[in-house]
Amino acid sequence: xxxxxxxxxxxxxxxxxxxxxxxxxxxxxxxxxxxxxxxxxxxxxxxxxxxxxxxxxxxxxxxxxxxxxxxxxxxxxxxxxxxxxxxxxxxxxxxxxxxxxxxxxxxxxxxxxxxxxxxxxxxxxxxxxxxxxxxxxxxxxxxxxxxxxxxxxxxxxxxxxxxxxxxxxxxxxxxxxxxxxxxxxxxxxxxxxxxxxxxxxxxxxxxxxxxxxxxxxxxxxxxxxxxxxxxxxxxxxxxxxxxxxxxxxxxxxxxxxxxxxxxxxxxxxxxxxxxxxxxxxxxxxxxxxxxxxxxxxxxxxxxxxxxxxxxxxxxxxxxxxxxxxxxxxxxxxxxxxxxxxxxxxxxxxxxxxxxxxxxxxxxxxxxxxxxxxxxxxxxxxxxxxxxxxxxxxxxxxxxxxxxxxxxxxxxxxxxxxxxx
Ligand code: EPU
Numbered sequence: 052x053x054x055x056x057x058x059x060x061x062x063x064x065x066x067x068x069x070x071x072x073x074x075x076x077x078x079x080x081x082x083x084x085x086x087x088x089x090x091x092x093x094x095x096x097x098x099x100x101x102x103x104x105x106x107x108x109x110x111x112x113x114x115x116x117x118x119x120x121x122x123x124x125x126x127x128x129x130x131x132x133x134x135x136x137x138x139x140x141x142x143x144x145x146x147x148x149x150x151x152x153x154x155x156x157x158x159x160x161x162x163x164x165x166x167x168x169x170x171x172x173x174x175x176x177x178x179x180x181x182x183x184x185x186x187x188x189x190x191x192x193x194x195x196x197x198x199x200x201x202x203x204x205x206x207x208x209x210x211x212x213x214x215x216x217x218x219x220x221x222x223x224x225x226x227x228x229x230x231x232x233x234x235x236x237x238x239x240x241x242x243x244x245x246x247x248x249x250x251x252x253x254x255x256x257x258x259x260x261x262x263x264x265x266x267x268x269x270x271x272x273x274x275x276x277x278x279x280x281x282x283x284x285x286x287x288x289x290x291x292x293x294x295x296x297x298x299x300x301x302x303x304x305x306x307x308x309x310x311x312x313x314x315x316x317x318x319x320x321x322x323x324x325x326x327x328x329x330x331x332x333x334x335x336x337x338x339x340x341x342x343x344x345x346x347x348x349x350x351x352x353x354x355x356x357x358x359x360x361x362x363x364x365x366x367x368x369x370x371x372x373x374x375x376x377x378x379x380x381x382x383x384x385x386x387x388x389x390x391x392x393x394x395x396x397x398x399x400x401x402x403x404x405x406x407x408x409x410x411x412x413x414x415x416x417x418x419x420x421x422x423x424x425x426x427x428x429x430x431x432x433x434x435x436x437x438x439x440x441x442x443x444x445x446x447x448x449x450x451x452x453x454x455x456x457x458x459x460x461x462x463x464x465x466x467x468x469x470x471x
Pocket of ligand 1: 073074075077145171172173174175176177178179213214215216217218243357358380381382423424451
C-alpha cells in the first residue's frame with residue numbers, strides 16, 4: 052500500500068492550477084445516463100473516484116471515449132445492463148447517483164445498497180423516499196435496491212427533511228425526465244448542485260431556483276446532450292490555502308472560483324492571512340506569521356463546509372490560541388484527532404466538538420488515514436511537524452486530490468510517495 056513521506060518544516064510558496072471538482076464531476080457523469088445523444092464532459096479531475104464512475108458506466112454497456120486530457124464522451128445508446136454492482140458501490144458511495152437517472156430514463160435500476168463509512172452511517176432514505184413519491188416502486192433485497200416505474204416518473208412537491216447534497220442531486224436528475232413539475236424544498240445549495248443543474252440545463256432540462264433552497268424542475272420528454280466543463284474544486288482550493296496558512300507560506304491558486312469559498316476565506320483572514328482574489332484566482336500570504344486559532348462550526352452551504360473541517364483542525368493544532376471545532380453534518384468526522392494527538396497536538400473531544408489547544412510545533416510520526424479529508428489534514432499536519440511524518444493508506448487521498456504530492460512539491464514541500 053502506498054504511503055506519503057513528508058519532511059516537515061518548509062513554508063509553502065508558489066503557484067498552482069486547481070483541478071475540476073470531484074463532487075461535481077461524479078453527479079455530472081451519472082447525469083449522462085439521462086441523455087439520448089452524446090454528452091462530452093471536460094475538465095474532469097484525474098482521480099480514482101472519477102475512474103470508478105467511468106468504470107461503472109462502462110460495466111452497464113455505456114459507450115465511453117476518453118481522451119488523454121480526461122475529457123469523456125458518453126453515449127448511453129448502447130446501455131445493456133441497468134445495474135450498479137456491489138464491487139463498485141462498496142468502493143464509492145456516490146455510485147448511488149446513477150439511481151435517479153436510470154429510473155427516469157429507462158424505468159428501472161438495480162443499485163447495490165451503500166453501507167456506512169468511516170465518517171458516519173450516511174443513510175439514503177431521503178433519496179429513496181423522494182423517488183417513491185414520484186411513483187417509483189422500490190424494494191431492497193439481497194443488499195440491492197431494485198427500483199422501477201410503470202411509465203414515467205411523476206412531478207411532485209418534495210420537502211427534504213434535512214439538507215442532503217446527494218439526495219437533492221438524485222431527485223433533481225430524476226425530475227428532468229418526469230411528467231410535469233417537481234419542486235424540491237429545503238434543497239441543498241452547494242455549488243456542486245448548481246453545477247449539475249447547469250449541466251442538465253445545457254443537456255436540455257428545464258430547471259430554475261438552483262442555488263436557492265427551492266429548485267423547480269419542469270420535466271421534458273428527452274434530453275438531447277451537450278458539452279460541459281466541470282467547475283473548479285473548491286475543496287482542493289481550500290485545502291492548499293490552509294496548507295499554506297499552516298506553514299506560514301504564500302501561494303497563488305489559479306483556475307479556481309473565489310465566490311464559492313467566501314466563508315473559508317473569511318476564516319483564513321481571521322487566522323491572519325492576507326488574501327487577494329480575482330475572477331479565477333486566489334492568493335494567500337501569511338507574511339511568515341503563525342496563524343491565529345479560529346473557531347469553526349460546519350453546516351450545509353453557504354455555511355462552513357464539512358469537507359474543510361479536518362484541514363482547519365490541522366492548522367489550529369499549531370495556531371496561536373485555542374479553537375473550538377463543531378461538526379454538525381456527519382456524526383463521526385473528527386476522526387483525525389487521535390492521529391494528530393500522536394503528533395503532539397493537544398485536542399480533546401466532547402460530543403461533536405473538538406477543543407484544539409494550539410502548540411508551538413508538532414512532531415513527525417507514522418499516521419494512518421481513515422477518509423479522504425482526514426488524510427488531507429494529516430498531510431497538512433506533516434507539513435508543519437518537525438521531522439518525518441509517514442501517512443499510510445493514502446489510497447483515500449488518491450480518490451479526491453489530483454497529483455497531490457507533485458502539487459505540494461511544486462510549492463516547495465519535501466514529500467514523496469513510497470510504494471511497497
Ligand atoms: N442524510 C440522511 N439521509 C439521506 C441523505 C443524507 O440522513 O437520505 C444525512 C447524511 O447521513 C449526512 C447529511 O445528511 O449526515 C448530509 O449528507 P449529504 O447527503 O449532504 O452528503 P452526500 O451527498 O453523501 C456529499 C459529498 C461529501 C460531502 C457532503 C456534505 C459527494 C460525492 N459527496 O455527500 O463529500 O461531505 O456532500 O457536503 O458529493 C468528500 O468529498 O470527502 C465528501 C465526503
